[in-house]
Amino acid sequence: MKKAYFVLILFLVSFINFAQTKHTVTKGETLYSISKKYNVSTEDILKANPEVKNGVQENSILTIPKAAIIDSSTPNKHIIQPKDTKYSVSKKYGISIEELEKLNPEIGTEFEIGSEIRLKKGVVLSLPKSVKNIVSSENIISHKVEAKETLYSISKMYNISIEEIIAKNPIAKDGLAEGWFLILPKKSSIGTIKDSIILKKEKVNLLETVNKTKKRNLVLLMPFNINRIEKDSSKTKIEYLKTDKFLNITLDFYAGALKAIDSAKVLGLPFNAKVYDTESSKYSSNVATIIKNxxxxxxxVVIGPFTNSFVELAGQLVDKKTAVISPLTNDVGVGGSNVFYAMPNETIQKEKLMAYLQAKSDAIFAIHSSSKSKLSTYFSTNYPEVKSFYFNEKGIFDYATLKSNLQKGKKNFVILDSDKIIQVLSVVNNLLKLKKEFDIQLVVIERNDALDFEEIxxxxxxxxxxxxxxxxxxxxTSEALLFAKAYKKDNKVQPNQYATRGFDVTFDAILRMCQEEGFLKSAETQISEQxxxxxxxxNNTNNGVYMMYYNSDLTIKQAQ
Incomplete structure (x- = not known):
């Protein structure tokens, strides 16, 4: 009896030790990576260690709750999950990246989602690698996500709904990443995989495939407000031009659009163009009257109007066969299947940026103006592998802690999340010092006025x-220089961003509507560049985003 009691005591002691353990934070670890290592949620770790709400520090000791302390023995294999990197896998299983690469010499710089890798010597992998598309005997398809593919394009490729894709792949509900493998239900109507791939979107020169035998019609809805200006005796037309910023944007856009129309006519494209004044104010317009009369x-194609509420109204055009393009707004509305937004919105730009950074390195850091930053929340929700740091309430930042997390031998992306001049100046100056030891590239989500401050x-x-x-x-390019020269000849000034935007949106719309299949089909299947x-x-929103950077010769270049 005493022996049994003694055994029970030993069991309880071992259980208590098992239910809670201590973890010493090593360089490069994050709350997310630690949670994955111990198979416990970040929320549970935070509850047990409230002091790390702003991030973990190297050499600090964390209490890991009892939720799911894992067996310390390393498994033989690991199946690559979305967002896995060599660094995260090596940390999870306590082996070095070099050892991981020696065990898996066939892997390249990026993992293939769904493939197996070895964690120990002598292990035979059972899953095929470097698979593009696999048709299984279980009436499902495994599809590898290629660059620029989306749920919408894949659903069209395989003739299945987006809801069906998400049902099989719940992780896809927040978007896709290149290299992921999706399990798709096979439909008898899709034909062969080879035939389906023809439907993939590709970048083309639309000018080479225009149909010059069919007449097309273009309408521009421009908010000139001519009647209001004519009736307003308190201001002259010159005063309006000096003080009305929206009118200036409209006129610049229109000047660019006219140059696009002229260029298309010179090229022999068969179309008519009409322009209507929408007489828009903040709360009203005459778009409905124009459509009615x-x-x-x-x-x-209709280009305009310039605000979302009126775009939605214009979207009620006959049988939804008329494409309506919102040229400048990037806040997607609910206009319908025929309303297109020509400006990539903020979410798309952030997603494209993060995909670019992740493809280049897993050493991604962010410096936020405060712990309540909107971008900080965005990262913790969507990209928990980004290690965030914060200015404290007194406006002081701990660069020593940042330095201890930077990694030698790889690119360190540092995202600056602040529009406060003093903080921007501090970060830029200190990163320049750290760049003497580390490969650092500064990243911003968008350019702000603080970056143009004279002391930076x-x-x-x-x-x-x-x-x-x-x-x-x-x-x-020569085409861009010719446009600028022709625009200046007509308008006596160089084209600004709104004038060039007017040309690009209008010329692209004309080329697409002059395709054999028309604008709607062209937008679904073709990528173009102006x-x-x-x-x-x-999904009717422009995903055309560039990664731009400041080059050493003080010019701005497109990143490759």
């Missing part, structure tokens, strides 16, 4: 090769 039954020279941003996502690119903009409509 004019025949839009044969209109192929462009040469410093160039030294850090500041990277950012952009809806436009710098273009010095002077400054790329047009890649996915």
């Amino acid at each position: 004019n025949d839009f039954s044969n209109v192929d 020279p462009s040469k410093n941003l160039a030294a850090l090769q500041m990277l950012y996502p952009s809806a436009i690119r710098e273009n010095e 002077i400054e903009s790329q047009f890649n409509y996915i």
Whole structure:
């Protein structure tokens, strides 16, 4: 009896030890990576260690709760999951990246989602690697996500709904990443995989495939507000031009659009173009009246109006056969299947940026103006592998802690999340010092006024090769120079961003509506590029985003 009691005591002691353990944070570890190592949620770790709410520090000791302490013995194999990297896998199983590469010499710089890798010597892998598309005997398809593919494009490729894809792959509900493997239900109507791949979207020169035998019709809805200006005796037209920023944007866009129309006519494209003044104010417009009093039954494309509420109204055009393009707004509305947003929105630009960074390195850090930063929440929800740091309440930042997490031998991306001049200046100056020891590239989600502050020279941003996502690119090709020269000849000034935008949106719309299949089908299957903009409509929203950076010669270049 005493022996049994003694055994029970030993069991209870071992259980208590098992139910809670201590973990010493090593360099490069994050709350997320530690949670994965011990198979416990980040929330449970935070409850047990409230002091790490702003991030874990190297050499600090964490209490790991009893939820799921895992067996310390290393398994033989690991199946690659979305967002796995060599670094995260090596940390999870306590082996070095070099050892991981020796065990798996066939792996390249990136993992293939769904493939197996060895964690011990002599292990035979059972799953096929480097598989593009596999048709299984279980009436399902395994599809590897290629660059720029989306749920929408894949659903069209295989003739299945987006809901069916998400049902089989719940992780896809927040978007896709290149290299993922999706399990798709096989439909008898899709034919062969080879036939389906023909439907993939590709970048094309739309000018080479225009149909010049069929007349098309284009309408521009421009908020000139001519009647209001004419009736307003308190201001002259010159005063309006000096003070009304929205009117200036409209006129610049329109000047670019006219140049696109002229260029298309010179090229012999068969179309008619009409322009209507929408007389828009903040709360009203005459778009409904224009549609009611004019025949839009044969209109192929409408560009405008400029605000979401009126875009939705224009989207009620006949049988949804007329494409309606919102040229400048990037907040997607609910206009319908025929309403297209030509400006990539903020979410798309962030997703494209993060995909680019993850493809280049797993050493991604963020410096936030405060712990309540909106971007900090976005990272913790969608990209928990990004290690975030914060300025404290007194506006002080601990660069020593950042330095202890930077990694030698690889690119360190540091995302700056602040528009406060003093913080931007501090980060830029200190990153320049750290760059003497580490390969560092500064990243911003968007360019803000603080970056143009006179005490932050462009040469410093160039030294850090500041990277950012952009809806436009710098273009010095002969075509771009010819456009600028022709525009200046007509308007006596160089084209600004709105004028070039007007040309790009209008010229692209004309080329697409002059395709054999028309604008709607072209937008679904083809990617195009004009002077400054790329047009890649996915779910009717333009996903054409460039990665731009400050080059050492103080010019802005497109990242490869």
